[in-house]
Amino acid sequence: MTMIEKKPVAGVFFFGPYRLNAVERTLVREGSKVILGSRAFDLLVALVQRQGAVLSRRELMEFAWSGLSVEDSNVRVQIARLRREIGCGDNGIRYIASVSGRGYSFVAPVEWSEEGPPQSVRVEGSYGLPPLLKRALGREDNVVELSQALRERRFVTVVGAGGVGKTTLVTLVAHRLPDFPRIYFVDLGTLEAGALINDAVASAIGVPSTDEDTQAGITDRLSGAPTLMILDNCEHVIDAVAELVQPALRASSNVHFLLTSREALRLPGEAVYLLRPLGAPPHTGRLTAKQALFWPAVELFMERAADGGHHQPLGDEQAATVAAICRRLDGNPLAIELVASRVGAYGLDRVAELLDDRLSLCWRGSRNAVPRHQTVEAMLDWSYALLSEKSQKVLHRLSVFSGEFSLDAAAAVAGGDDIGPSDISGAIVDLVDKSLLAFQGGTGPARLKLLGITRTYAALKLAESDENTRIRGKHALLRMQNFPQRAFSGKVPFADTRHRPAQPLF
Structure with a gap:
């Protein structure tokens, strides 16, 4: 038999709407004191102090009737009284459970504080x-x-x-x-x-x-x-x-x-x-620092840059660069924090230059963060591992598009003997559902876009594969085939949206 510590634990226990102070021998519900008999109170203290454990009748008797010889039925009677006083069973609320053949257990969640009751x-x-x-x-x-x-x-x-x-x-x-x-x-x-x-x-x-x-x-x-x-x-x-x-x-x-x-x-x-990304300034022309800081993505970037050792305020001459970085990171708060933390060490222009490099994916953030949030690469590895092999291949192949692209363009570049039209459709649905690929708003034919940091990650995966040259060749051929459309319509088939507003494709 495991002995229960008779000496009450100092501090306050919280369960449901109750506050239990074992030392002061008080039980309070929503500001009002609950009156319990001494035996019932002792049983409550024993059960709460061992929350989740099953206590036998013999253990409870030793705690509440120490040194006395009493019948087992006394425990049953006092437990019934205790349950009634604290509302156990009312409206489906359960505090004390009977475990057949073993005893009783306090099953409600319990928190303990040594500093007294919380304020709310x-x-x-x-x-x-x-x-x-x-x-x-x-x-x-x-x-x-x-x-x-x-x-x-x-x-x-x-x-x-x-x-x-x-x-x-x-x-x-x-x-x-x-x-x-x-x-x-x-x-x-x-x-x-x-x-x-x-x-x-x-x-x-x-x-x-x-x-x-x-x-x-x-x-x-x-x-x-x-x-x-x-x-x-x-x-x-x-x-x-x-x-x-x-x-x-x-x-x-x-x-x-x-x-x-x-x-x-x-x-x-x-x-x-x-949940959408943080708002970032659109590429609409000259931008002042004051205008840029109205956008939460830019404000977050500058705060985290200062935390990382960059103590210069945002000037008008840097506003466009910071805004471009935030757009390139698609307003993703974690990516912005990780990239901005390196401005102090690398400088703003160098950070902007390295966004398409693997180095930017490996910049570490807080040591206290969960592993999947310590780098951009780890964050994307988490999502990438959830994809099927065909969806992974389609993601790699779509990275050749630097801006928006049509469904037909996606099929032309990502399709092949190993991935048919239905596979392409299924992979696109999968990538959209998992927040890796986005449909662009507006009217006209549907257009897609890989998020900026996702495209960088996928492009590196493609570069490491044995199909990099073939897929980039297919993309170049598709561009050549669509040059006549550009000549007659004035539309740019593969607009680089990092530098100018995207235009309709095909």
Whole structure:
């Protein structure tokens, strides 16, 4: 028999709406003291201090009736009284579970603080949520829109390219929402297989490992008070996530799911929130520093450049260069931060020159960042590994286009004996869904474009392959075949959009 520490733990335990101070022997619910008998209070302390563990009747008796000889039924009576006083079982909320033949377990999530009670319900009911950032440039409108979406829908997936700020956005929203007494945040990015999801989620929300059916335990835990479950980085285990989300949504109307992923789950009831990159100045002519700094991408670039040792303010003569870099990086916050951090060491002009070089993909950011966010290359490796072999080949081959291109042009260059027309269509859908390829807006025939940093990455992959010369030859031939169109229409078939506005193709 494992002995339970009789001496109460100093500090405050938090579970649901309750604050438990074992030393002061107080239990407070929403500012009001809950009166418990001394035995019931002792049993609560024992269970909370060993949250998730199964305590036998004998262990509980030793804790609450130390040195006394009492019947086992006393534990059962006091547990029933304790459950009634704290509302265990009301509206599906469960705190104390009976484990047949073994004893009892406190199954609600518990947090402990040695500094006393928190100042808001938000902190009190949040589990695993990253700390709130002081600010996130250019995301205030996104916070408002996503918060509204969560109030109206029970299942929202934030979709966007790697490094665009999906985790940052959901963290901002979670800290500002007053609607949910309980918020759980689970990062799935470290999982190597979908089979591990149930265990990871169960551990995060406090479902005891003794539960035979982990899925049922998760569903039961989420069916109590209004709960927001945030699952971060779902793209590599997306099928397993779908199998977790659907039963939980069917079982309870109290649970809301907020997911981040590089592609949507495509489940019934899912609302997809597309997170766009930060705004960057368009290439419309002369740009002053004051005008450039109105754009969040430029503001972020200059802040991170200063953090990296570049202490010169943005002048009018550098504004166009910084704006061009931000456009080249497609307003991607992570890419902007990594590139801007090298301005102090390399100089602004040299950084701009190296954007198409592998060196820029390998510049490291924060040592505290997760591995997939420490370099641009690691960020893209994560997405690239999720592609099929045919989609990877199409991505390589499309890198020969420096600007916008048509579907016909994509088929002409990327197609071949090994990749037929249906494969091209499927690969393009796959690349768009995974936020690696974008359809351009406007009227007329559909046009596509590889994101700037993605194109650099894909071009390096193509250069390393044995088909580099052949694919570039096909692209050159296609350009030659379309020169007559240029002569009669004045259109530029393969506009380099880094230097001038893109024009329609074909």
